[in-house]
Amino acid sequence: DTGVSQNPRHKITKRGQNVTFRCDPISEHNRLYWYRQTLGQGPEFLTYFQNEAQLEKSRLLSDRFSAERPKGSFSTLEIQRTEQGDSAMYLCASSLGLVGDTQYFGPGTRLTVL
């Protein structure tokens, strides 16, 4: 069991550039979640997938953000035209998809927008 992995671990970009993050969940997990965490705050929910279907999106997910999970395995989160306010830790989690089940988190991707 390799756990949830995220790449890259760190990303520094200039304002206005596009960035893409990847999350590889635990292999048999049907659900995949994205969260964002700013310094000193708890993680905030962004979106989740059940297999390849994106079933819920937070109001935090502006139209500059897009997430995909094309084959129900790995997922990507893209941010277009990055802004300094996008600087945060982006966390991915996965779970089996049963009611109330445990979510397993990856180490996160830390984004810094200059």
Place this chain on the structure above:
Amino acid sequence: DAKTTQPNSMESNEEEPVHLPCNHSTISGTDYIHWYRQLPSQGPEYVIHGLTSNVNNRMASLAIAEDRKSSTLILHRATLRDAAVYYCILRDTIYNQGGKLIFGQGTELSVKP
């Protein structure tokens, strides 16, 4: 999902028990009480969860008040590796079928040697 209230920070001595409180006065009958913790520079990790009865696992114990308006996470012997932010989260199993976690500020636990 209902709101929880936790102290911002707590201190403990190594090898002593730690009781981390959580208030959730507006909890509904379908809310489970979950605890996650986040060690420095890591993603959150599951600790324990319960509905009405007290629960024990290898990491911790969860004591739930009879009226369910509060709960306490108990670490029986704190170690330096238990220094983390501890989050108490309510998960509604009926209206939150997707299972998203709604984190508050959590309690930052520091452990002194």
